[in-house]
Amino acid sequence: MLFSKFYVPTLKETPAEAEVISHKLLLRAGMIRKLTSGIYTYMPLGLRAINKVANIVREEMNRAGAQEISMPMVQPADLWQESERWDFYGKELLRLKDRNGRDYCLGPTHEEVITDLVRGEVRSYRQLPINLYQIQTKFRDEIRPRFGLMRGREFIMKDAYSFDKDDEGVNASYQAMYDAYERIFTRLGLEFRAVSADSGAIGGSFSHEFMVLADTGEDTLAVCTSCSYAANLEKAETKPQPMCTQTCAAYEQVTTPGKHTVEDVAGFLAVSTTQVIKTLLFDVDGKSVAVLLRGDREVNDVKLKNLLGATNVELATPEQVVAWTGAPVGFAGPVGLSVDAIYADHEIAAGTDFVCGANAADAHLVHVDPRRDITLSTDAAPMGYADLRSITLDDPCPACGGSLTMPKGIEVGHVFKLGTKYSKSMNATFLDENGKEQVLIMGCYGIGVSRVVAASIEQNNDANGMIFPPSIAPFEVNILAMSTKDEKVMTMGREIHDWLEGQGIDTLFDDRDERPGVKFNEADLLGSPMQIVIGGKGLERGVLEAKNRKTGEKRELSVADWRNAILEWRKEVMKEWGLA
Amino acid sequence: MLFSKFYVPTLKETPAEAEVISHKLLLRAGMIRKLTSGIYTYMPLGLRAINKVANIVREEMNRAGAQEISMPMVQPADLWQESERWDFYGKELLRLKDRNGRDYCLGPTHEEVITDLVRGEVRSYRQLPINLYQIQTKFRDEIRPRFGLMRGREFIMKDAYSFDKDDEGVNASYQAMYDAYERIFTRLGLEFRAVSADSGAIGGSFSHEFMVLADTGEDTLAVCTSCSYAANLEKAETKPQPMCTQTCAAYEQVTTPGKHTVEDVAGFLAVSTTQVIKTLLFDVDGKSVAVLLRGDREVNDVKLKNLLGATNVELATPEQVVAWTGAPVGFAGPVGLSVDAIYADHEIAAGTDFVCGANAADAHLVHVDPRRDITLSTDAAPMGYADLRSITLDDPCPACGGSLTMPKGIEVGHVFKLGTKYSKSMNATFLDENGKEQVLIMGCYGIGVSRVVAASIEQNNDANGMIFPPSIAPFEVNILAMSTKDEKVMTMGREIHDWLEGQGIDTLFDDRDERPGVKFNEADLLGSPMQIVIGGKGLERGVLEAKNRKTGEKRELSVADWRNAILEWRKEVMKEWGLA
Structure with missing residues (x-):
């Protein structure tokens, strides 16, 4: 492609609307333009x-045996009523009426449509398994669309749906998709992790998120340095420690004037924060619930929610704390506390001689032994102890006991074993080997295609602009002609451009009548992994200048043997991206 | 592709919902499935x-210098209010509100969005011309969606928009798109015509429709057998004949009891229907208008509407006829008629001694001379005469005087010189060579991509199924293995399949364990232009059987030299489709 014929409306200044780096760079490089909140036009680049x-x-989905279709964006309400999501799906589901007053929605996902399609086609186990996918525009009316392509309202997604006759089948379909996703993100040249996204995680998990690692990611991962364990922080399990077998002196109340925080109390009483019980009070679907953690730990809301099968979990208001404990905020404690339920994290069981609030102003208890002094609720957790905190770098890997790292990530893919959630409510069945009617078993598998582009930029950029992996770069090679007036330069540029394009290597030839500085800056901004600079002086010396956008490394390529020189250099660039 | 691995849910019976042949065959061949009225899932085939x-x-748009982008489907109302289409666009525009109550529509077309985009980017004439296109899903809430992909509500369209600085520029952009469209429909292997779709048609037209010829088409064309003239029937001009220079005896009233129709009156009075003036009464935006035609002609509503710049043209009700003429239906005539306006077709000026209604029950006038006896309205047409009828096979070509044919067609493309309609109302301007602000001049260019598939089937089919041109066929070659148990047959089939795919020729290998009859029938139904049948007996004789789906011609290809034999035969098949 000749730059002079290609529409790339770059911006010198970063638009104020952009908060994250990918959004800024996508706008600056003229790759997207905003139409309205969370809705973008994709420009040529x-x-x-x-x-x-x-x-x-697409290639990897086809290789895995999935077949491409394209489903509509406008979906009738009756299917969503069948699956019971019409009422339960929140405001993200954009509902509309047609000219006849019939209800529709814009598809945020296509479980209903695909289940309706397949129940109309599949009669027998002999037609199974089926895996159908599409790459299509979705709409989710996000409450706060932001970050450009990271969280838009209209976006491009690949969604696949598998249908199997039994558990063995769906497990195979799931594994095939998992493997395809590993190939996809590897081929894309991205650093990524597949993390367990299911609370019954280790071993036989049936939900994995694929995360592109980036310091700016919204998710935190727990990744083992020894084994293959990786999980979303919200889901990573902590390993229970052995229960403490000792006890301590009888508890007594001490005065702790104005000591509201764990740190204040620990300091005042000259104990470690690990010896303080943090008592957190929650309103869980209208009930008062206390959660006990070691003083240095953070509660994990998702784990609490999952433990109690709750819909709404909210920290108690100061008024609720006063009403429930009879004391101001900062002095709640589990001994003799009268709330609907009390649960403790496993670590509380592993210790004794704790300090905790006394449910009285300016007072704490010392010498508290949990097993002796605290009455936990045993309805939801054995003996009242459960995994209620977020994992930390101090914790061992829950799979192998090794040590953890906690990188940040951006979710770009999700594989999910749905089971019969949709096929049951929508009556999608088949006849098995014995002629008996059975419900189809489903899996669903998504990739945020437009988000992958943003995530790749979040992972790979510098002060000068984007740094694209060769497989995502709009142009793998960017040729910069230093002088458009030098016919030798232009001839060489066209020759290299035409030859590379002929080799199937997408190439942008900057043939514009612009100063070298402008061309260098825009080449860095646009982020082609390979830059080839052609100057009159270089040609006289018989060399082209090559720059690896990722490493910044520059070298000279021989004009005499430029085809081989470029291809050899390309192999090295590819290797740095982990690509063959 | 192996048929055994490909999801093609063919149907034995034609679904009752389908009216036209393409709809029937697309359903039977498992190519589409209906989600709801006018909304379809595109299946793998x-x-x-x-x-x-x-x-x-895409290839031809790129070749013509247009650049691909992708605009959103959900569009904010404010842009449509700027262009003044929010109120004027009818119920086809599906309006909706987001979670915050803001108004949006689903894009039926993208003039507003592209004009908004370009006005934000273009500052100077140096940035022009620009031509941007997309291939994208559109939504039009048709009052009566029907005929499968022919007139759906959600459909795939290519829409391009050009922006130029002056008239010369837009004409060049228009011509480039016109030429690209000719290349596109030629490469698609379709019989088509570009027809003038503008009333100021001949010569310098700025709107053309591209029609795929098919007996089942909804549009009628007027096509010259001598020159390149082609127009939509609604728009084809009739050539005025020389004005009659003679007159006739004074008119007189005669009794015509119960003779309401032109044929009845002509028979009763023993004159040709060409000597009868047909007087048609219309309610045009609330005014009474009479239109005079020769008795054997049909009025053309579109021409009348254009002549008067009217919004609504409706035939008068019987009550209006009685009120305006003082006579029952069937006896209206122009002599002494008191309506708001009277216009006559050119042919009326070319004759004399006419018969017409007398505005009295059971009475007509004879010996009527239009120029002497009828007072026409001269506000909209010179002397009151205009082109008000549809062209017929009797008429000469308006361009060269040659003779016409009138094939049926399906509109699949439209090129249109928009001018400043949108750029003016939306204030999309640029600075010209003199630093003066000017309004951008636009063109728009559409192709109904999904409709093209349906139109190709309407044009090419037989009792057994679809007959696809090689360039549209999902698979250009269909290999049929006559016995899956014969390892020689299967090996040969796989070898041919793999080799053809390696040549870039999409091939379906029917490796299913089905009877030959089933395979033959489905191969005809699916419509690959080339069928290759591999049977055990044929292999013993050293031949493959080849069938040209279009002509039905069968031949034997030598196994010994099968690669060349297939390629040679393919050249012949291509030639029959007009493809190189």
Whole structure:
């Protein structure tokens, strides 16, 4: 592609609307333009990057035996009523009426449509398994669309749906998709992790999120340095320690004037924060619930919610704390506390001689032995102890006991064993080997195609702009002609451009009548992994200048043997991206 | 592709919902499935055909210098209010509100969005011309969605928009798109015509429709057998004949008891229907208007509407006829008629001695001379005469005087010089060579991508199924293995399949364990242009059987030299489709 014929409306200044780096750079590089909140036009350069991602996704889905279809964006309400999501799906589901007053929604996902399709086609186990996918525009009316392509309202997604006759089948379908996702993100040249996204996680998990690692990611992961364990922080299990076998002196109340926080109390009483019981009070679906943690730990809301099968978990208001404990905030404690339920994290069982609030102003208890002095609720957790805190770098890997790292990540894919959630409510059945009617077993598998482009930028950028992996780069090679007036330079540029394009290597030839500085800056901004600079002086010396956008490394390539020189250099660049 | 691994849910019976042949066959061949009225899922085979069309469209758009982008489907109302289409666009525009109550619509077309985009980017004439296109899903809430992919509500369209600085520029952009469209429909292997779709048609027209010829088409064309003239029937001009220079005896009233129709009156008075003036009464935006035609002609509503710049043209009700003429229906005539306006077709000026209604029950006038006896309205047409009838096979070509044919067609593309309609109302301007602000001049260019697939089936089918041109066929070659138990047959089939796919020729290998009859029938139904049958007996004789789906011609290809034999035969098949 000749730059002079290609529409790339770059911006010198970063638009104020952009908060994260990918959003800023996508706007500056003229890859996207905002139409309205969370809704973007993909410009020529942006569409190229999206299509690169989509094509790799398509190839690997096809290789895994999935078949491409395309489902409608406008979906009738009656299907969503059948699956019972019409009422339960929140405001993210954009509902509308047609000219005849019939209800529809814009598809945020396609479980209903695919289940309706397949129940109309599949009669017998002999037609199974089936895996159908699409790469299509979705709409989710996000409450706070932001970060450009990271969290838009209209976006491009690959969604696949598998249908199997039994558990063995769905497990195989799931594994095939998991493997395809590993190939996809590997081929895309991204650093990623597949993390367990199920609370019954280790071993036989049936939900994994694929995370692109980036310091700016919204998710935190727990990743083992020894084994393959990786989980979302919200889901990573902590390993229970052996229960403490000792006890301590009888508890007594001490005065702790104005000591509200764990740190204050520990300091005042000259104990470690690990010896303080933190008592957190929650309103769980209208009930008063106390959660006990070691003083240095953070509660994990998701684990609490899952433990209690709750819908709403909210920290108690100061008024509730006063009403429930009879004391101001900062002095709640579990001994003699009269709330609907009390649960403790496993670590509380592993210790004794704790300090905790006394449910009285300016007072704490010392010498508290949990097993002796605290009455826990045993309805939801054995003996009242459960995993209620977030994992930390101090914790051992829950799988192998090794040590953990906690990188940040951006979720770009999700594989999920749905089971019969939709097929049951929508009556999608087949006849098994014995002629008996059975419910189809489903899996669903998504990749945020447009988000992958943003995530790749979040992972790979510097002060000068984007740094694209060769497989996502709109143009793998950017040729910069230093002088458009030098016919030798232009001839060489065109020759290299035409030859590379002929080799199937997408190449942008900057043939514009612009100063070298402008071209260097824009080449860095646009982020092609390979830059080839052609200057009159270099040609006289018989060399081209090559720059690896990722490493910044520069070298000279021989003009005499430029085809081989470029291909050899390309192999090295590819290797740095982990690509063959 | 192996048929055994490909999801093609064919139907033995034609679903009752389908009216036209393409709809029936698309359903029977498992290419589409209905989700709800006018909204379809594209199944694997259907999506392949759509992508074949889309790719050819894309290649030719790129070749013509247009650049691909992708605009959102959900569009904010404020842009449509700026262009003043929010109120004027009828119920086809599906309006909706987001979670915050803001108004949006689903894009039926993208003039507003593209004009908004370009006005934000273009500052100077140096940035022009620009031509941006997309291949994208559109939504039009049709009052009566029907005919499968022919008139759906959600459909795939290519829409391009050009922006130029002056008239010369837009004409060049228009011509480039016109030429690209000719290349596209030629490469698609379709019989088509570009027809003038503008009333100021001949010569310098700025709107053309591209029609795929098919007996089942909803549009009628007027096509010259001598010159390149082609127009939509609604728009084809009739050539005025020389004005009659003679007159006739004074008119007189005669009794015509119960003779309401032109044929009855002509028979009763023993004159030709060409000597009768047909007087048609219309309610045009609330005014009474009479239109005079020769008795054997049909009025053309579109021409009348355009002549008067009217919004609503409706035939008068019987009550209006009685009120306006003082006579029952069937006896209206122009002599002494007191309506708001009277216009006559040119042919009325070319004759004399006419018969017409007398505005009295059971009475007509004879010996009527239009120029002497009828007072026409001269406000909208010179002397009151205009082109008000539809062209017929009797008429000469308005361009060269040659003779016409009138084939049926399906509109699949439209090129249109928009001018400043949107750029003016939306204030999309640029600075010209003199630093003066000017309004951008636009063109828009559409192709109904999914409709093209349906139109190709309407044009090419027989009792057994679809007959796809090689460039649209989901699979160009269909290999039929006559026995899956014969390892020689299967080996040969796989070898041919793999080799053809390696040549970039999409091939379906029917490796299913089905009877030959089933395979023959489905191969005809699915419509690959080339069928290759591999049987055990044929292999013993050293031959493969080849069938040209279009002509039905069968031949034997030598196994010994099968690669060349297939390629040679393919050249012949291509030639029959007009493809190189």
